[in-house]
Amino acid sequence: MGPTLEEVARLAGVSRSTVSRVINNRPNVRPETREKVWHSIRESGYQPHAVARSLVTNRTRVITVIIPEAVNTLFSDPFFPLLLRGATDACNARQYHLMLSLFTASAERHEMYGRVLYSGLVDGVIVASSPLDDPLIPDLQEDQIPFVSIGRYPDEGVHYVDVDNVAGARMATEHLIRLGHRRIAAITGPLGTVAGQDRLRGYRQALEGRRIPVQDELIVEGDFTEGSGCAAAQQLLSVSPSAIFAASDMMAIGALRAVRDAGLHVPQDIALVGFDDVPTASVIEPALTTVRQPIERLGSMGVEILLDLLDNEQDAASPTQRIVLPTELVVRASCGATW
Amino acid sequence: MGPTLEEVARLAGVSRSTVSRVINNRPNVRPETREKVWHSIRESGYQPHAVARSLVTNRTRVITVIIPEAVNTLFSDPFFPLLLRGATDACNARQYHLMLSLFTASAERHEMYGRVLYSGLVDGVIVASSPLDDPLIPDLQEDQIPFVSIGRYPDEGVHYVDVDNVAGARMATEHLIRLGHRRIAAITGPLGTVAGQDRLRGYRQALEGRRIPVQDELIVEGDFTEGSGCAAAQQLLSVSPSAIFAASDMMAIGALRAVRDAGLHVPQDIALVGFDDVPTASVIEPALTTVRQPIERLGSMGVEILLDLLDNEQDAASPTQRIVLPTELVVRASCGATW
DNA sequence: TTGTAAGCGTTATCAT
């Protein structure tokens, strides 16, 4: 490691405190002194020792992203990398550092609690896509650890950022209705997740808004994966929908496969709409009509809210932040209408 | 924060030193004392303060993944998330923590050098997919910071883990040769990256091995993206290849689009092989023959090598680790032969 | 404006 405060101080002929004041841009240093100290800092290549600093300030300027379940879909989707991209950007902008805490086994989980959460290593936490029944968020609340949830969390006092899943699903379904469809099926996401629930809610809202009865036989639960989409579509084909809204693109792609295997065509026989706008969506035949969400901003806003929280921790409790970012319908070929 | 060593010591009626010995599993503590101390530790919920510990041990047990260029493809590929998954698994297994340092602007870069590399915050670095002309690796060498490169780096003394890009490309090309093709075109990756070069080399080796002349007009450079694959294929169509080897699946998908737009069919008119086995590859029509690589293990092995390095730092210089993991040909429909 | 000195919570050395 490089030189310490002490050495810089000696070099500049001042005391440690003065160098500390200078490096932290604090007032009460004569301009000439300040200049002299800066000179010694540059000359010596001094770099503050983050760990020593943290020990006294009790802040590490490190936050961590925790993903409770290493959901499979997370590692094939572009969701995760884009979220991290947004999060790191926001961290960079404010001189924070981002750690990544993934864990699968629940044994790992408790070991992680100690190592990450209670060891003073991180100042705060970003919780990404926590299932409703996961104990992580309750645990964080109880331990008073500052955190922001990526994804709506139905509990007062939890700060979150989410995309408007309800509106997105509603737009997608309304689009199908406008195209004349009345028997519109839904392949939902896992109903143990808020995203799964919200996208189903949007579908319902669209139907109800147009006085179209919601039929249980037209709704099948999937788990966001291609395989589950295929299976769900096979089941749905027996009740002959004229259109399918899938709550994820991967499920839509699975549904497409099922429809084809049944000798039918998209969009001629069945119209299809997905959700997410993964890169694959624009590349398959027919290109998939879908709902696009600002994933990168989800990550950056989540981090910004968390850092605001951390920077005002001494103040009175800040109001709960609940941010919902807009989604956007991307019309392509799979719904049978491009305009 | 929770209780300190001091408080646990008082609770157990011993000194700080003894508690420290117990929590670090060191010898020279009477079994009864040890038990008594553990009791107080559990009772008080004591958790060692990582920062204080680091200050004296001069190790943070944090490593960071640096990706020099936020290559676009990195955020649409599954490469990045899978790599991180492997890396975090390896970290978890050895009680290390993983930080993520992405940066785009070179201004950010130097700010990052100071904040991350020279501030004592991290013990070592994983460099992922560094372009050959990026100064990061030379900088790390000069500053004697322990690091491992993900991706072959042609410099003695650099530890790296890579997949066998050469063999993968050779297998893919040989497969096309076996199917009777002689005019096999290549859409290469960026030739400023080792992966781009190696995959081209594998292509050449396959041709040369069968005494098929390598023709420059059949080789076009891409940048791993779908768009570049499409453009490259358009150019290649004018010299009528009977097969195309694309150095990435996304480029293969772009090529597929170009071939279709030209009114031709895959695999009847042109056979097509990709590289990566992204999820999309198995889902498009026709399903893409491609080369699969063990990305997750790439990440975990990279971390393991780095941690070995860190744990033996006091010892004499360890031999340079150069690990090449095998790739695998996945035969699907796009090459015109499934067996 | 500047310097002195007391911590921050550990580990590690050296007595006992």
Added chain:
DNA sequence: ATGATAACGCTTACAA
């Protein structure tokens, strides 16, 4: 086997 005590490199009252 156990306990004082001195670091580790910094920030921060408090004094000058």
